Amino acid sequence: MTDISLSGPSAAGKTIPPGARAMRLPTQWLGVAPFIIFALMFLILPTLYLIIGAFQSADGGFTLQNIADLAQPTIVAAYWISIKVSVASSLLGAFIGLAIAIAIVRGGLPNWTRSAALTFSGVASQFAGVPLAFAFLATLGRLGLLTVLLRSIGFDLYQHGFNVLSFWGLTLTYLYFQIPLMVVIIVPAIDGLKKEWGEAAATLGATQWQYWRMVVIPVLWPSFLGTFILLFANAFGAIATAYALTGSSLNIVPIVLYAQIRGDVLHNANLGYAIAFGMIFITGLANVFYIWFRTRSERWLK
């Protein structure tokens, strides 16, 4: 704290006269002005507008009523199913993605498997939205190839409680972009594990398990956790896939919000703001956790 108050004037007095400094500062900032204005107008202010709206009554006064109104059963159920799908698809996606990444980098597989998996992951991680829903309907829908094939060998998925328009159906579909996203981000981190570390650990008499527990996991942990949070936010905000897959038969939060924006189905504009605020709150909270975990793990790494 004292550093700032001391170095400020002394540095200014030493090099540049105060007048010239005042002249210089604005032109410096002019270079980033378009970006700052764009970010304010089209990213930050629209979001703030909704957040403020969430705490306003219809006549503009402050209220917590909108937030309290979120407690109605349909909205709570929507948040709950959204959180379940996002947690399930990001947890499974993170661990399966990690397993695939370890297999292709460290598993002793031929080189082509690595480049093939990475190229494919790059594509699949961006293959989301409506077309992805079509692909899974063609695979696991009632007339999908896999459903028909399994039925022909005597196993009826739908008789066993599976439905592509359900929690597990949606989770399975989301994994199609979640797993590749994890692979794409975590492979460079695994590449960053130096061979020398393994050798050093072996020289010091560490077992394979100790090497993993004390070297590999602590080094990968921050990127793994960060990607997990990214996957969570990715699934939580996604609407196109779910909408095209299930119509409105599976009421996740973005679909409720979508219906509200289109036609004020809740008959309360400010309740729509509260739903949006709830979404930002949850993804924001996830990121706070991530930053907290990361600073902790970095401190521990030192």
Added chain:
Amino acid sequence: MKSGKFWAWLTFVLGAAYFFIPLIATLEFSMRMKRGEYSFEAYRVVLGDARFQESFTFSVVAAIFTIILGVLLVVPTAYWIRLRLPQLRPIVEFVTLLPLVIPAIVIVFGYIRMYGSSSPLPFLASGLGTNALLVIGYATLALPYMYRAVDTGLRTIDVRTLTEAAQILGAGWTTIIGRVILPNVLIAVLSGAFLTFAIVIGEFTVASLLNRPAFGPYLQNMGANRAYEPAALAIIAFAITWGCMSLIQVLSRFAPKSANRPN
């Protein structure tokens, strides 16, 4: 070690199965339109559909404008941050990551409420304004990818020396950015551009809520009303994504690895 290799193969094969079965199933389904034989009938119907052509063209144009806006916004900013305002880097990086945290549906909801026809800045009052807002929204969604691509590109060139050399030769800022910096990071910019294209071309949420006749809402509409055409469209969309990502891979081979380092 032998068992390790077995598990690695098993993981790889199971992963490959999960990712290929839906593609094969979709391809198979898309070719079943004619009863009793495999044909490309669904593709013929889709590609001949006037609404397909219109919505696809609309989205391609929107993507091109998004890329232009993204480049104009990101290149000067990332350059200036590297050259003059490194202390702003954490803040700008944080802002560019926000679109990954704030869901697209929330951002567009904010637009609809802030820029409605009775607001001081009535973007939504006219078709042209709404199109502009669509492009702006897409540029926002693509911001994290575009910024990262350009910033990575800038890291491989010596921004300071290039700028000083250009200044000595009497170049102004527009010339420096347009004719010195941009050509040097062109490959990075193109990578960001293709990624933007892949994101924008089938985007549903923003286009649908702004009521634009884009490819994403068209896809959704087909999905709700037809059986075989959606499968054909899914294959087409996958091919487009594949094309964009392959171009990025090809481009990355031409990218300089570390031009400013002596070793």
